[in-house]
Amino acid sequence: MVAANWKMNTLPGGAGTLVEAYGAEMLCGHPELVVCPPFTHLATLGPSLGNAGCLGAQNCSEHLSGAYTSEISAAMLRDLGCRYVILGHSECRLRNPMESLRMPEKMAQAIANGLTPIYCCGEDLPIRESGAELEFIARQLADDLPNELKLNAQNLVVAYEPVWAIGTGKHASPEMAQQMHVFIRSRLMDVMGIEAERTRILYGGSVQGNNAAGFASQPDIDGVLVGGASLKPADFRSIFEAFARKGS
Numbered sequence: 001m002v003a004a005n006w007k008m009n010t011l012p013g014g015a016g017t018l019v020e021a022y023g024a025e026m027l028c029g030h031p032e033l034v035v036c037p038p039f040t041h042l043a044t045l046g047p048s049l050g051n052a053g054c055l056g057a058q059n060c061s062e063h064l065s066g067a068y069t070s071e072i073s074a075a076m077l078r079d080l081g082c083r084y085v086i087l088g089h090s091e092c093r094l095r096n097p098m099e100s101l102r103m104p105e106k107m108a109q110a111i112a113n114g115l116t117p118i119y120c121c122g123e124d125l126p127i128r129e130s131g132a133e134l135e136f137i138a139r140q141l142a143d144d145l146p147n148e149l150k151l152n153a154q155n156l157v158v159a160y161e162p163v164w165a166i167g168t169g170k171h172a173s174p175e176m177a178q179q180m181h182v183f184i185r186s187r188l189m190d191v192m193g194i195e196a197e198r199t200r201i202l203y204g205g206s207v208q209g210n211n212a213a214g215f216a217s218q219p220d221i222d223g224v225l226v227g228g229a230s231l232k233p234a235d236f237r238s239i240f241e242a243f244a245r246k247g248s
């Protein structure tokens, strides 16, 4: 999977043009392309992605419906044609201290409404520097993905995104990411009972055209979640091609 997180960029009128600039070959379904634009672009972007490209949102409410001004429900996203929703992105967690506490309910809402969460986890720099990153991720998974959620390989995508690598140009080495992906997969299997051999675990954080092949070469890196480079079609195409070669 190669997923584009456009964050709060582009105007709705420019979204179709950006997808067109990616090129038709990205809409072939291998690897799976997921585009996560701002909410305001979802209604118009679905048709530009065709059948093979998938639409994703960048967050959803933990509630089904009701008096929650400004919130957007999982059911609304599904109705607009979304198949995926990013949950737990560190930019949301940092801006809103309640975000992490809401993760189990958000995951449950997404799954109950037919969306697959692209669930983000990742440590910050002090934790990485202190060598406590495995413990931190184990805690985050346990807090955010409690067993009663009935997660399985099909309804979960995990994105390992070290906070210190997001938008900084400083990416994790492919070996570092591989080690963490193996750890995440083993926690999903051993602690949560998920048959995680087939769970897609993506790496995210300063992925670019010139470093994507290194990530693609690692056996447990099943794709990438790309922010800044997904706004640059040539760069994004190189990333996509690196993962297309992995699958061939």
Ligand code: PGA
Pocket: 005, 161, 165, 166, 167, 168, 169, 204, 205, 206, 207, 225, 226, 227, 228, 229
């Ligand atoms: P970046 O963002 O590729 O710009 O580092 C990744 C993300 O936030 O998902």
